[in-house]
Amino acid sequence: MRLEIRLAGFGGQGIIRAGLMLAMASCIYEGKNAVQTQSYGPESRGGACKSEVVISDEDIDYPKVVEPDILVVLSQEAYNAYVETVKKGGLLLLDPGMVPLRESKNVGVRVFMIPAAKIAEQLGKTIVANVVMLGALVSITKIIGIEAFRKSLLSNIPKGTEKLNLAALRKGYEYGKKLLEEADTSLNIA
Amino acid sequence: MTKKQLEMKHPYERFLRKERMPHIWCEGCGNGIILNCFARALDELDIDLNNVVVVSGIGCIGRISGYVNADSFHTTHGRPIAFATGAKLAKPELKVVVISGDGDLFAIGGNHFIHAARRNVDIKVICANNFVYGMTGGQYGPTTPLEAWTTTTPYGNIEQAFNLVHLAAASGAVYVARWTALHVRRLTESIKKALQKEGFSFVEVISQCPEIYGRHNKMKTAISMMKWFKEASEVRNFSDPAKADISPSRIIVGEFVDVEKPSYGRLLREMKAKLQTE
Amino acid sequence: METKNKAMLSGQHFMNGDVACAEGAIAVGCRFFAGYPITPATEIAERMARRLPQVSGVYIQMEDELASIAAVLGASNAGTKAMTATSGPGFSLMMENIGLAVMTETPCVIVDIMRGGPSTGQPTMPGQQDVMQARWGSHGDYEIIALTPSSVQEMFDLTIEAFNLSETYRVPTFLLADEIIGHMWERVNIPSAKSIKVVNRKKPVTPPSEYGPFKPDEDLVPPMACFGEGYRFHATGLTHDEYGRPKTDSAEVQQDLVQRLCEKIRRNSDKIVKVDRVLLEDAEVAVVAYGIASRAALSAVRKARAQGIKAGLLRLVTVWPFPDKQVEEVAQKVKALVVPEMNYGQIVREVRRVAKETPVIFLSKLGEEPHKPLEILDALGEFRK
Numbered sequence: 001m002r003l004e005i006r007l008a009g010f011g012g013q014g015i016i017r018a019g020l021m022l023a024m025a026s027c028i029y030e031g032k033n034a035v036q037t038q039s040y041g042p043e044s045r046g047g048a049c050k051s052e053v054v055i056s057d058e059d060i061d062y063p064k065v066v067e068p069d070i071l072v073v074l075s076q077e078a079y080n081a082y083v084e085t086v087k088k089g090g091l092l093l094l095d096p097g098m099v100p101l102r103e104s105k106n107v108g109v110r111v112f113m114i115p116a117a118k119i120a121e122q123l124g125k126t127i128v129a130n131v132v133m134l135g136a137l138v139s140i141t142k143i144i145g146i147e148a149f150r151k152s153l154l155s156n157i158p159k160g161t162e163k164l165n166l167a168a169l170r171k172g173y174e175y176g177k178k179l180l181e182e183a184d185t186s187l188n189i190a
Numbered sequence: 191m192t193k194k195q196l197e198m199k200h201p202y203e204r205f206l207r208k209e210r211m212p213h214i215w216c217e218g219c220g221n222g223i224i225l226n227c228f229a230r231a232l233d234e235l236d237i238d239l240n241n242v243v244v245v246s247g248i249g250c251i252g253r254i255s256g257y258v259n260a261d262s263f264h265t266t267h268g269r270p271i272a273f274a275t276g277a278k279l280a281k282p283e284l285k286v287v288v289i290s291g292d293g294d295l296f297a298i299g300g301n302h303f304i305h306a307a308r309r310n311v312d313i314k315v316i317c318a319n320n321f322v323y324g325m326t327g328g329q330y331g332p333t334t335p336l337e338a339w340t341t342t343t344p345y346g347n348i349e350q351a352f353n354l355v356h357l358a359a360a361s362g363a364v365y366v367a368r369w370t371a372l373h374v375r376r377l378t379e380s381i382k383k384a385l386q387k388e389g390f391s392f393v394e395v396i397s398q399c400p401e402i403y404g405r406h407n408k409m410k411t412a413i414s415m416m417k418w419f420k421e422a423s424e425v426r427n428f429s430d431p432a433k434a435d436i437s438p439s440r441i442i443v444g445e446f447v448d449v450e451k452p453s454y455g456r457l458l459r460e461m462k463a464k465l466q467t468e
Numbered sequence: 469m470e471t472k473n474k475a476m477l478s479g480q481h482f483m484n485g486d487v488a489c490a491e492g493a494i495a496v497g498c499r500f501f502a503g504y505p506i507t508p509a510t511e512i513a514e515r516m517a518r519r520l521p522q523v524s525g526v527y528i529q530m531e532d533e534l535a536s537i538a539a540v541l542g543a544s545n546a547g548t549k550a551m552t553a554t555s556g557p558g559f560s561l562m563m564e565n566i567g568l569a570v571m572t573e574t575p576c577v578i579v580d581i582m583r584g585g586p587s588t589g590q591p592t593m594p595g596q597q598d599v600m601q602a603r604w605g606s607h608g609d610y611e612i613i614a615l616t617p618s619s620v621q622e623m624f625d626l627t628i629e630a631f632n633l634s635e636t637y638r639v640p641t642f643l644l645a646d647e648i649i650g651h652m653w654e655r656v657n658i659p660s661a662k663s664i665k666v667v668n669r670k671k672p673v674t675p676p677s678e679y680g681p682f683k684p685d686e687d688l689v690p691p692m693a694c695f696g697e698g699y700r701f702h703a704t705g706l707t708h709d710e711y712g713r714p715k716t717d718s719a720e721v722q723q724d725l726v727q728r729l730c731e732k733i734r735r736n737s738d739k740i741v742k743v744d745r746v747l748l749e750d751a752e753v754a755v756v757a758y759g760i761a762s763r764a765a766l767s768a769v770r771k772a773r774a775q776g777i778k779a780g781l782l783r784l785v786t787v788w789p790f791p792d793k794q795v796e797e798v799a800q801k802v803k804a805l806v807v808p809e810m811n812y813g814q815i816v817r818e819v820r821r822v823a824k825e826t827p828v829i830f831l832s833k834l835g836e837e838p839h840k841p842l843e844i845l846d847a848l849g850e851f852r853k
Binding site: 207209210239240241243245253255256259260261262263264265266268269272273274275276277278279280281283284301302305458461462465466 | 473499500502521522524526528530531532534535536538539540541542543544545546547548550564565567568572694695696697698699700701702703704705706712713714
Binding site for chain 1: 480481482592593648651652653654655763764766767770836837838840841842
């Protein structure tokens with residue numbers, strides 16, 4: 001079973017690292033096959049940025065995402081560019097604070113709104129918004145076990161930031177869990 | 191010729207690949223003097239030829255690597271310093287000497303010169319400066335004096351020339367000297383110093399090219415060019431390299447820089463040793 | 469990942485293609501890297517800068533790519549396995565000294581992580597636009613070897629292979645990857661040190677007085693002495709005889725030398741060339757692809773089979789010397805060949821040359837995204853029964 005995930009936003013949000021942590025969790029800590037690819041512009045900060053992950057029990061031929069099962073967007077621009085690409089029955093995770101204008105004809109996609117930047121801000125560092133988002137993704141989609149993800153997270157962050165990152169993961173995970181429990185209300189159409 | 195004379199060996203024969211003789215250089219050319227002084231320096235320092243690598247670029251003097259009886263490499267135009275950098279860093283016990291011309295080292299290869307000097311790579315650079323591209327028939331180059339005539343300055347040169355000792359000093363060379371092909375003893379001494387010095391060392395040799403440069407500039411013979419060297423040369427040891435002029439009336443020669451600074455290779459070894467013990 | 473002072477990071481890793489390439493180089497014994505930063509190959513340089521000093525190697529950042537390749541040749545002639553890594557613009561600058569490496573038979577590995585060209589083009593986007601440049605970029609007649617990895621594991625494996633081929637044949641060997649493969653993260657299994665095949669250049673057995681640095685053995689490859697080993701050899705970019713003596717006016721020496729430089733690769737091409745054959749046994753249509761395009765091709769072939777189309781894939785692991793025989797063999801069996809490339813038509817010219825009467829459909833792709841499997845499947849769909 002092939003699963004495609006696209007994460008998009010702008011440079012500096014940790015989009016590429018986020019995709020990497022997902023792929024690594026799946027590949028190294030859960031023994032599946034996973035590939036992460038990326039595309040980015042010449043800017044280190046602020047340009048459009050996209051990270052793609054393919055996870056499969058079988059060998060992965062094509063490493064890029066064609067029609068994402070899961071789309072995570074952290075900017076209005078990314079939302080506008082990719083909202084229509086999500087597979088029917090797929091999931092859309094977005095930060096409502098970063099994507100204020102949400103109008104799409106893509107029906108049949110379940111939408112989860114996670115105020116990742118806001119939660120990260122409450123933790124004291126907005127840079128962990130990506131980890132908050134991934135925590136929510138893990139609890140909502142269950143594509144990766146929380147333990148595997150935790151290990152992947154720890155091997156991808158600088159020393160001394162473990163506490164902050166783990167807190168971000170927990171907050172995001174719990175927020176996602178709560179959303180899922182209230183699933184009826186979150187079953188919006190994108 | 192007596193039998194004894196036939197059996198006589200030139201004292202520097204062992205430094206040359208005899209089967210490559212005769213060389214391609216014109217009669218009266220200064221390159222032979224440079225080769226001679228280089229051989230004498232190696233001899234006087236008793237350096238093991240098996241540890242010497244001579245690297246040259248393109249141009250008349252570039253052929254010198256083929257004549258020296260050591261490991262030697264005749265690279266592409268402009269790149270001997272970069273090649274030598276790789277050889278020296280890969281095998282630090284080698285003595286790596288670049289011998290090349292003004293066009294090779296300072297026009298097409300100028301960037302490598304300033305950066306090797308800046309890094310203080312432990313290589314020795316001897317430049318035969320004859321003010322002209324000899325091998326291609328006499329076009330002007332980066333050291334051609336103002337107003338000189340060459341095949342591509344038919345109305346006189348309007349470009350300013352590089353002052354090589356100033357360039358070398360400013361770029362960070364730890365040893366810098368300039369002599370003419372007339373100053374054979376002092377030139378040999380400077381080559382010896384360069385060979386013994388740790389770090390990027392530079393010796394410029396003002397070399398006569400009567401055939402290609404001289405004849406366009408009213409000095410048709412080697413003698414007339416060397417007369418100019420003799421009359422114009424002024425030894426000004428450790429004077430300001432910026433003022434080391436070369437003009438029809440004055441050629442400032444001497445040693446200009448002799449300082450101590452850790453070479454790139456030494457810093458690299460220290461870094462690696464630190465990594466191993468950490 | 470704990471790397472300290474370890475030459476081999478044996479075990480399972482999740483790494484990107486550029487890093488896997490650096491690790492492959494270190495595993496096979498490369499101890500010298502000279503380079504100049506350029507997207508998307510920079511990660512190779514960064515990895516080498518960190519790793520080489522740990523294993524007593526040398527990393528040096530040169531002033532440009534002209535210097536980088538020259539330093540690599542210097543290091544290799546001093547007896548050290550050496551490499552550089554670059555992308556299109558830097559690759560262009562290296563061309564003259566690649567010719568010197570060919571002429572002086574200096575082993576070296578040049579990695580080109582291809583981006584969109586011509587000129588500065590698209591620095592952060594993938595391309596397969598330098599494959600012809602790798603073959604023909606320097607002046608004169610010559611042969612080189614070029615490998616095209618299509619996975620991160622192959623970035624590791626084929627870097628090792630590139631060094632081994634370069635050392636065996638004393639020829640510059642290229643690893644031609646693209647931005648996607650270079651930056652892609654995948655699982656890499658690094659084997660134990662003893663299970664890696666390491667080939668070193670053959671050394672002279674004759675005494676220095678009889679040694680000819682360009683005097684070939686029967687395989688047309690001369691044994692190689694290095695600086696400081698007492699052979700006192702001379703090498704030059706000029707046409708030279710077996711003893712390294714310049715022979716700029718001998719037609720015979722020029723004929724013999726150029727012929728040998730080409731033939732040492734051509735005659736050994738059966739040993740050099742590697743391809744990967746997938747579902748070709750009964751194939752009626754085949755895709756010929758390499759690098760990133762071969763990943764979409766594999767997906768397309770599988771999808772085609774699921775639809776009852778007898779499709780197969782010939783994946784080129786070696787593009788130079790071109791696998792004439794292998795492509796011809798497939799071409800003779802199928803109704804058509806499909807060649808997807810991230811360029812405007814390069815390897816397809818070779819495929820057409822070899823395929824003769826068999827029709828060849830070319831699928832060009834330029835810019836950010838590689839071919840999609842469905843685009844290749846569309847071309848295969850015409851052969852549905």
